[in-house]
Amino acid sequence: DTGSAAATPIDPRFDIAYVTPVTIGTPPQTLQLDLDTGSSDLWVFSSHTPASQVRGQRIYAPDKSTTSKLLNGHTWSITYGDGSGSRGNVYTDKFTIGGVTVKSQAIETAQQVSSSFTTEDAIDGLVGLGFSTLNTVSPNGQLTFFDNAKPNLDSPVFTADLKYMKPGTYDFGFIDKTKYTGEITYVPVETDPGYWTFTSSGYGVGSGTFSSSPITGIADTGTSLVYLPTAIVTAYYRQVQGATNSRSYGGYVFPCNSTLPAFVFGVGEAKFTIPPSYMSYAAVTDGSPTCFGGLQSSSGIGVNIWGDVALKAAFVVFNGEEPPTIGWANK
Ligand code: 0ZP
Known part of the structure; x- marks a missing residue:
């Protein structure tokens, strides 16, 4: 099998997250889910989510699907890096993304979601696309959509081609040569505890010298921004007029009319450039002249994260062969 599905920004003004249409059950129920390589749970708003916690989301109703089965005695509970979370029970059902179907996928139905x-x-x-070791279902952890689909995929890969303020794509089972230029550079992935962790070969600010020093971090489609060590973040914002690390906004901000340098990062011998427009992530509130940076310090998180601000500057291959690798190409 192969499949391809759109990844559309949820807000037209900034790419805080991307959603992809999926179908669940028989007859198919369509939901818009956030594909997250930083976690490994597939959970949905459902007919078990209290009405007071649902405000416009589409829900999955397992009782309306002839192929749903309760996974007896199983529960799940997840808390994400940003403090949001959800919990509930588990069904198995038919699940499809972009034409790739898994007949018996664990669908975690929410009985509680955070505000x-x-x-x-x-x-x-969410559709977790991290390694299945991170799955929170108890007593038996469940496989991700990618792990379940893998045996039937033409090639054991998925790719992310996220775009700046417009729809991009996730592809499953093949590498679309029309979506990148040059060669794909593959580097090893550390799969413990279950993230797509790889080591970047270094960074540069604008046209300044490239500093070759390894930066280990997680490729995370479910994180909006890029979080790197403080030394790198301060080196970047030294080049931005009026930039300050704001306690009240919780990160680096600067006047929206300041000129920003690009941010360059390395993967193996290859270099990727995050343009100034992506680095000026968004106004802190609608219409404000103060902008929040797309690069922030990872010191509070404890790990470096290559989120959407970096991923959308490249074509990224999540290669699930043994051992897994990650490939980066320009586009
Ligand atoms: C985000 O990037 C948010 C945007 C955001 C960033 C920072 C603070 C925020 C505070 C409140 C709200 C948003 C914040 C993504 C986001 C987009 C759109 C709507 C949202 C609504 C509610 C909440 C988030 C929204 N979040 C990252 C995150 O947690 C920030 C972060 N990462 C902090 C690490 N530390 N991303 C997770 C997926 C999100 C969850 C997807 C919320 C959207 C919904 C994970 O990809 C992060 C990952 C850890 C990381 C080290 C890779 C994780 O938590 N995995 C779960 C495992 C459990 C560990 C076993």
């Missing part, structure tokens, strides 16, 4: 999910009506749930 940030309730207030975000564009996200009906």
Whole structure:
């Protein structure tokens, strides 16, 4: 099998997250889910989510699907890096993304979601695309969609081609040569505890010298920004007029009319450039002259994260062969 599905920004003004249409059950119920390489649970708003916690999200109703089965005695509970979370019970059902179908996928139905999910009506749930070791279902951990689909895929890969303020794609089972230029550079992945962790070969600010020093971090489609060591972040914002690390906004901000340098990062011998427009992530509030940076310090998180601001500057291959690798190409 192969498949391809759109990844559309949930907000037209900034790419805080991307959603992809999926179908669940028989007859198919369509939901818009956030594909997240930083976690490994597939969970959805459901008919078991209290009405007071649902505000415009589409829901999966297992009782309306002739192929749903309760996974007896199984529960799940997840807390994400940003403090949001959800919990509930588990069904198996038919699950399809972009034409790739898994007949018996664990679908985690929410019985409780945190307020940030309730207030975000564009996200009906998540599809975890990290390694299955991170799955939170108890007593038996469940396989991700990618692990279940892998035996039937033409090639054991998926690719992310996220775009700046417009729809991009996730492809499963093949590498679309029309989506990148030059060669794909593959580097090893550390799969413990279950993220797509790789080591970048270094960074540069604008046209300044490239500093070759390894930066280990996670390729995470479910994180909006890039989080790197403080030394790198300060080296970047030294080149931005009026930039300050703001306690009240929780990160680096600067006047929206400042000129930003690009941010360059390396993967093996290859270099990738995050343009200034991506680095000026968004105004801190609508219409404000103060902008929040797309690069922030990872010191509070404890790990470096290559989120969407970096991923959308490249074509990225999540290669699930043994051992897994990650490939980066320019586009
Ligand atoms: C985000 O990037 C948010 C945007 C955001 C960033 C920072 C603070 C925020 C505070 C409140 C709300 C958003 C914040 C993504 C986001 C987009 C759109 C709507 C949202 C609505 C509610 C919440 C988030 C929304 N979040 C990252 C994150 O947690 C920030 C972060 N990463 C902090 C690490 N530390 N991403 C997770 C997926 C999100 C969850 C997808 C919320 C959207 C919904 C994971 O990819 C992060 C990952 C850890 C990381 C080290 C790779 C994780 O938590 N995995 C779960 C495993 C459990 C560990 C076994």
